[in-house]
Amino acid sequence: MSKRGWLALCLAFSSIAATAAERCTLSKFEIPVAMIGNRPVVKIGINGTQVPLLVDSGAFFSFLSPAAANQLKLKLSSLPFGMRIDGLAGEVEAQMTVVDRMQLQDGELPNIEFVVGGNEIGSGAMGILGRNILTMADIEYDLANGMIRIFFPKGDCGDTNFAYWAGDQPVVMLPLLRDLKRSPRAAIRAVAQINDKKIRVLFDTGATSMLALSAAQSAGIGKEQMKPAGRVRGGGRGSVDAWTAPLNTFVLGGETVSDIRIPVADFDLADADMLLGIDFFLAHRIYISKGQRRMYFTHNGGPVFALSATDMAKVRAAAASAPASGEASELDAAGYARRGAGSASRNDFIAALADLDQACALAPNEADYFVRRAVVHLALRQGREAMQDFDAALNLAPTHTEALLKRAGMRLRSASDAALADLQTLDNTLPPQAHARLEMARLYLRFDHTSEALVQLTHWIPTRDTDIELPQVLNLRCRLRLKLGIELDGALSDCDRAVDADDKNASFRVSRGFLRLRRGEVDKAQSDFDKALKLKPDDPWSLYGRGIARSRLGQAEAGRADLDAARKLRPQIDADAVKKGLPAPG
Numbered sequence: 001m002s003k004r005g006w007l008a009l010c011l012a013f014s015s016i017a018a019t020a021a022e023r024c025t026l027s028k029f030e031i032p033v034a035m036i037g038n039r040p041v042v043k044i045g046i047n048g049t050q051v052p053l054l055v056d057s058g059a060f061f062s063f064l065s066p067a068a069a070n071q072l073k074l075k076l077s078s079l080p081f082g083m084r085i086d087g088l089a090g091e092v093e094a095q096m097t098v099v100d101r102m103q104l105q106d107g108e109l110p111n112i113e114f115v116v117g118g119n120e121i122g123s124g125a126m127g128i129l130g131r132n133i134l135t136m137a138d139i140e141y142d143l144a145n146g147m148i149r150i151f152f153p154k155g156d157c158g159d160t161n162f163a164y165w166a167g168d169q170p171v172v173m174l175p176l177l178r179d180l181k182r183s184p185r186a187a188i189r190a191v192a193q194i195n196d197k198k199i200r201v202l203f204d205t206g207a208t209s210m211l212a213l214s215a216a217q218s219a220g221i222g223k224e225q226m227k228p229a230g231r232v233r234g235g236g237r238g239s240v241d242a243w244t245a246p247l248n249t250f251v252l253g254g255e256t257v258s259d260i261r262i263p264v265a266d267f268d269l270a271d272a273d274m275l276l277g278i279d280f281f282l283a284h285r286i287y288i289s290k291g292q293r294r295m296y297f298t299h300n301g302g303p304v305f306a307l308s309a310t311d312m313a314k315v316r317a318a319a320a321s322a323p324a325s326g327e328a329s330e331l332d333a334a335g336y337a338r339r340g341a342g343s344a345s346r347n348d349f350i351a352a353l354a355d356l357d358q359a360c361a362l363a364p365n366e367a368d369y370f371v372r373r374a375v376v377h378l379a380l381r382q383g384r385e386a387m388q389d390f391d392a393a394l395n396l397a398p399t400h401t402e403a404l405l406k407r408a409g410m411r412l413r414s415a416s417d418a419a420l421a422d423l424q425t426l427d428n429t430l431p432p433q434a435h436a437r438l439e440m441a442r443l444y445l446r447f448d449h450t451s452e453a454l455v456q457l458t459h460w461i462p463t464r465d466t467d468i469e470l471p472q473v474l475n476l477r478c479r480l481r482l483k484l485g486i487e488l489d490g491a492l493s494d495c496d497r498a499v500d501a502d503d504k505n506a507s508f509r510v511s512r513g514f515l516r517l518r519r520g521e522v523d524k525a526q527s528d529f530d531k532a533l534k535l536k537p538d539d540p541w542s543l544y545g546r547g548i549a550r551s552r553l554g555q556a557e558a559g560r561a562d563l564d565a566a567r568k569l570r571p572q573i574d575a576d577a578v579k580k581g582l583p584a585p586g
Contacts, residue, residue, distance in 0.1 A: 024157035029105055031148040035341035036123035038278050040143055040205055045103025046072055052125050058204030059130035060185050061115050067433040067463040068126035069097055069116045076116055092118050093466040119468045120435050131185045141286040144300050146338020153291060162287040163296040174253035174295040189272060193251040195219040202272035205281050209305050213266040215273035221245050232265050233468055240266045244307055261307040279306040282346050333363035344376050352376045367397035399429045401436050408443055416447060432459045454480045471501035475508050482515050483581030491515055506536040513545045517583040525549045540569040548585050
């Protein structure tokens with residue numbers, strides 16, 4: 001996208017004078033951001049349709065999910081020859097598309113390229129707004145108040161302090177590692193220090209702060225100090241081991257943070273040792289100057305890192321001291337809602353509730369404000385108030401996806417018919433490709449509505465060929481078809497695809513083993529259970545399935561031994577097998 005396009009877009013917005021240099025002026029426009037959980041989401045227009053995108057300063061380019069491209073009826077083409085896209089933990093299978101018209105606030109830009117690929121993002125986002133957009137001019141991240149500002153400096157701005165909001169607050173001026181003016185899509189990187197060890201950090205609004213395992217070890221953090229935390233993933237199909245670890249000090253441009261717990265993962269980004277993620281951005285107000293190759297930031301108060309050992313309750317006390325966007329009286333309903341969502345993202349639910357109360361009072365016809373407040377009520381375990389807000393939101397917007405999903409989940413025990421009605425409304429209104437259909441399937445299963453869940457999975461799967469969740473979803477559809485005793489050829493195809501995608505997953509082998517028992521392929525079933533038990537020796541379902549297979553193959557004593565072992569590990573396994581529609585012994 002050309003600078004001319006940005007400048008044309010900017011003409012509609014006012015100019016403000018920077019305080020440090022009379023000849024330096026800044027033209028700006030603002031992009032409102034909705035914090036959904038810990039995801040900063042903006043809405044842009046794509047060929048006239050409003051599309052929510054995750055703001056991701058760590059992504060070199062803007063992305064759309066394959067499902068979103070399908071829903072928007074965009075034409076796809078191959079990536080340029082030799083182009084390869086790597087995520088945090090693996091390669092991203094991708095294509096390209098060109099959007100005829102992209103609407104951003106009051107302006108429109110023609111012929112904007114997007115990469116199409118990667119995994120579903122969650123939080124309702126259909127893609128990523130990356131650095132091909134975010135680094136085309138100076139940018140301010142004021143995410144605690146739900147705002148991004150794009151600035152176009154003009155004149156002699158070489159010595160300007162761009163932290164125009166700071167007043168008497170301490171300002172950190174941080175040199176950046178790359179020449180953003182010459183490399184417009186370069187990652188935003190700087191030098192920091194952990195435990196007296198210098199490292200390179202990459203500023204990434206699309207992630208939570210995370211330290212590379214190699215950097216942690218070089219800073220003197222041993223494996224014995226780390227607690228396993230499962231696995232983490234990025235845009236590609238892979239995942240990597242993760243831990244949490246203590247960090248004595250973190251220093252960035254003169255700001256020092258002590259007594260920290262930090263996520264650690266076994267990743268290699270080549271040009272960075274640590275991601276400074278959304279938790280860092282929410283804790284600071286940040287201006288990035290391309291011309292100066294500097295970052296300016298001030299601290300908003302409260303913990304800098306999401307897993308800080310600091311008592312999270314201290315956030316509540318700190319939040320009042322750093323509204324960062326002027327006095328409360330200056331805010332309108334949208335401003336209160338954005339700031340409230342920012343506080344909720346930092347687990348400061350008391351401050352969030354106060355702001356969202358104001359937003360709902362000032363704009364009682366805005367459904368989304370009630371949804372955001374309902375989510376805060378849920379975090380505070382105020383179920384009755386949350387339900388009242390979901391009801392209010394759906395009276396205003398009867399097809400609000402998040403409100404219908406969450407209300408259906410809350411109605412699971414007390415009002416199952418009403419919950420099923422919410423799910424039916426979603427089914428009637430959502431596009432077939434919607435990511436929410438996967439959550440709908442899971443809710444239907446909680447109500448034991450297997451056929452309806454199967455329908456939702458069959459909507460979800462066709463546009464997710466490259467998604468990291470696909471093998472698990474294929475395995476689930478295989479088991480649902482087995483339970484219903486239908487489409488067994490399709491079930492076998494699902495199970496085969498799941499096993500091919502991850503042949504180290506024992507549960508995928510177990511699913512295919514039971515399906516093969518149902519199909520009368522007993523030898524193949526036993527082989528699957530044998531391989532599952534090599535992967536997970538004490539799995540009761542593998543023993544149970546192999547016991548049935550051995551019995552059918554005339555190995556009565558060995559079959560009884562497997563069944564007895566399975567029942568010892570899981571005494572209710574026979575009843576559970578009946579509920580799951582699995583083949584029974586005998």
